[in-house]
Amino acid sequence: xxxxxxxxxxxxxxxxxxxxxxxxxxxxxxxxxxxxxxxxxxxxxxxxxxxxxxxxxxxxxxxxxxxxxxxxxxxxxxxxxxxxxxxx
Amino acid sequence: xxxxxxxxxxxxxxxxxxxxxxxxxxxxxxxxxxxxxxxxxxxxxxxxxxxxxxxxxxxxxxxxxxxxxxxxxxxxxxxxxxxxxxxxxxxxxxxxxxxxxxxxxxxxxxxxxxxxxxxxxxxxxxxxxxxxxxxxxxxxxxxxxxxxxxxxxxxxxxxxxxxxxxxxxxxxxxxxxxxxxxxxxxxxxxxxxxxxxxxxxxxxxxxxxxxxxxxxxxxxxxxxxxxxxxxxxx
Numbered sequence: 001x002x003x004x005x006x007x008x009x010x011x012x013x014x015x016x017x018x019x020x021x022x023x024x025x026x027x028x029x030x031x032x033x034x035x036x037x038x039x040x041x042x043x044x045x046x047x048x049x050x051x052x053x054x055x056x057x058x059x060x061x062x063x064x065x066x067x068x069x070x071x072x073x074x075x076x077x078x079x080x081x082x083x084x085x086x087x088x
Numbered sequence: 089x090x091x092x093x094x095x096x097x098x099x100x101x102x103x104x105x106x107x108x109x110x111x112x113x114x115x116x117x118x119x120x121x122x123x124x125x126x127x128x129x130x131x132x133x134x135x136x137x138x139x140x141x142x143x144x145x146x147x148x149x150x151x152x153x154x155x156x157x158x159x160x161x162x163x164x165x166x167x168x169x170x171x172x173x174x175x176x177x178x179x180x181x182x183x184x185x186x187x188x189x190x191x192x193x194x195x196x197x198x199x200x201x202x203x204x205x206x207x208x209x210x211x212x213x214x215x216x217x218x219x220x221x222x223x224x225x226x227x228x229x230x231x232x233x234x235x236x237x238x239x240x241x242x243x244x245x246x247x248x249x250x251x252x253x254x255x256x257x258x259x260x261x262x263x264x265x266x267x268x269x270x271x272x273x274x275x276x277x278x279x280x281x282x283x284x285x286x287x288x289x290x291x292x293x294x295x296x297x298x299x300x301x302x303x304x305x306x307x308x309x310x311x312x313x314x315x316x317x318x319x320x321x322x
Binding site: 013015018021066 | 154194
């Protein structure tokens with residue numbers, strides 16, 4: 001079994017209110033020197049068999065169709081994690 | 089003839105009863121529609137009410153958009169049927185691409201609930217003919233993800249084509265681009281807005297009005313507009 005990781009981020013030109021709130025909380029807790037925070041989503045899609053090109057293509061399509069809204073978000077990365085946790 | 093207006097219930101919808109009540113008070117028959125059912129039951133118009141369908145999981149409206157009823161609603165909307173999306177219903181309409189843009193979290197991050205003044209900028213859509221252009225109305229607003237966003241080109245297009253139907257007046261409550269509270273499609277039959285007209289339809293239960301507390305019924309004309317249009321074309 002392998003897991004495909006899909007990372008979705010708000011588009012750079014879209015204001016990210018959650019990231020902004022996290023960013024302003026950090027210095028209050030003493031974590032200085034962080035200029036900006038943007039908050040996204042990571043999906044872990046575990047597949048039964050091997051991760052073939054066909055499976056990856058299907059996941060990329062799902063990422064564009066359901067997992068992200070292209071109006072406000074970008075799918076920034078699709079990677080494969082094997083059973084040991086190593087990311088290819 | 090009595091117009092039949094369908095009100096869709098998704099898992100997590102909150103305002104379907106209020107929307108149905110508004111439809112009845114305006115003089116039409118309210119027909120309950122269910123998300124899992126692709127049948128529109130011969131309705132003449134559809135309301136997608138507010139709430140938190142699927143708990144707003146993933147993105148508000150993102151999962152409801154794939155409900156069997158939505159395929160039928162999209163077909164009917166493309167055929168010219170009046171469709172109104174209120175709050176979460178507006179979010180569903182953007183996710184299903186009947187309306188452009190999207191809603192993100194309120195700029196100030198707080199859930200907001202208040203009586204909101206809006207300016208009617210387009211009184212020619214299927215849901216606004218009973219208003220005057222530039223008329224100001226007060227209806228409740230309550231949301232968490234109400235900040236309307238779209239790229240500049242889309243916003244310019246909306247403005248140029250007169251497709252901004254409602255704008256926030258006095259205060260922009262969620263950071264929406266260009267104070268946009270509601271928009272329509274090119275044909276004017278599909279309208280989506282964040283504030284809730286169905287909560288301002290009955291004296292005693294609406295926002296405060298000039299006449300008396302809780303007596304504002306500025307939302308009723310959404311529904312009477314649609315009904316008048318349907319009866320005229322029947």
